[in-house]
Amino acid sequence: MVPALPLRHLRRLAGMKQLHLADLMGVTQPTVSRWENGTLPLTVEQTRTLQKIFAARPDPAQDAALKRLVETSKSPVHLICDRTHRLLAASSTRAADWRVDIADYLGRSLLVYASEEILAAEARLDDLGWHDGQLSSLAFDTGANGDPDIPIRPGPMLWERVTLSDGSSGRLVTSFYDQHA
Numbered sequence: 716m717v718p719a720l721p722l723r724h725l726r727r728l729a730g731m732k733q734l735h736l737a738d739l740m741g742v743t744q745p746t747v748s749r750w751e752n753g754t755l756p757l758t759v760e761q762t763r764t765l766q767k768i769f770a771a772r773p774d775p776a777q778d779a780a781l782k783r784l785v786e787t788s789k790s791p792v793h794l795i796c797d798r799t800h801r802l803l804a805a806s807s808t809r810a811a812d813w814r815v816d817i818a819d820y821l822g823r824s825l826l827v828y829a830s831e832e833i834l835a836a837e838a839r840l841d842d843l844g845w846h847d848g849q850l851s852s853l854a855f856d857t858g859a860n861g862d863p864d865i866p867i868r869p870g871p872m873l874w875e876r877v878t879l880s881d882g883s884s885g886r887l888v889t890s891f892y893d894q895h896a
Contacts, residue, residue, distance in 0.1 A: 723751040725769045730848045730878050739768055778880045790889055793825075797876060797884035800826040809890075813865045820865075828865040832857040833872070851876045868892050 726736055726747075733747040740747070740761065749755035757765070785794045785804040791812055793805035802820050810817045829837070836855050844850045852875045860867040870892035877885045 722757075722765065725765075726751070727846060727848055728878075728883065729769060730851065730876060730884060732848050736768070740764060781877065781879075781885070785887070791892070792887060792889045794877075795825060795886050795888060797886045800824040803885060812868065815864050825865065828860055828862050828867065830857045830860040830867050833860075833867070836874070845876065 726733070733751070734744045737744045737747045746755065750757055781794065782804040785792055785806055788806040789808060790806060791809045793809045794803040795801060796803060801822050801824050805817045832855065836853060840846060843853065845853065852873060854871060854873045856870065857867060857872045858869045868890060870890060873889045873891065875887040875889070877887060879885050
C-alpha cells in the first residue's frame, strides 16, 4: 500500500491534479482524495499502476533543450527552481537588464532580489493551488526592486510552472515591458 503522504507528494511533484490521476487510474477524484488522506487503502494492483505512473524517467536532454530555449529567447525570461528560486538559465535579453555575469549567479537563489509585489505573489501561491497543481501560470504586475545589479523593471510579469526531468518544478519568469524604453 502507498501511504497517503507520499502519494499526495508524488502527484504534486508531477504537477498533476487529482482528477487527472483519477482518470489515469480509472477511478473517481474522491477515490484519489481518500487514498491521499489514508481513509481508503490501495490494492496491490493499484499500487503497481501508481508506481508505473510516477516512475521517474530523468531525461537530461529535455532539461538541456529547455535551457537552450530560455537562453536563446528574445524575451526577457529566466528559469528558476520553483522551490529554491535558484537560477537555472536566463535569456540574453534578461542578461542585458542585469548588470552581473549570469554565470556567477547560476545555482544561486534570486529570491533576495524580489520586489514587494513578487514577494506578495509568492506568499499567495499555496492559497492559489500553485504547489498543488491547480494553477500552472500566474500573471501580475510588479514594481521595481531598486537593486543596481539585478534590477527588476516595473510592469507585467508571467510565471509558468514546468516539470523538470528529475520530477521537480521549474518556473519560467517572463517580463513584459518595452525593451526599447
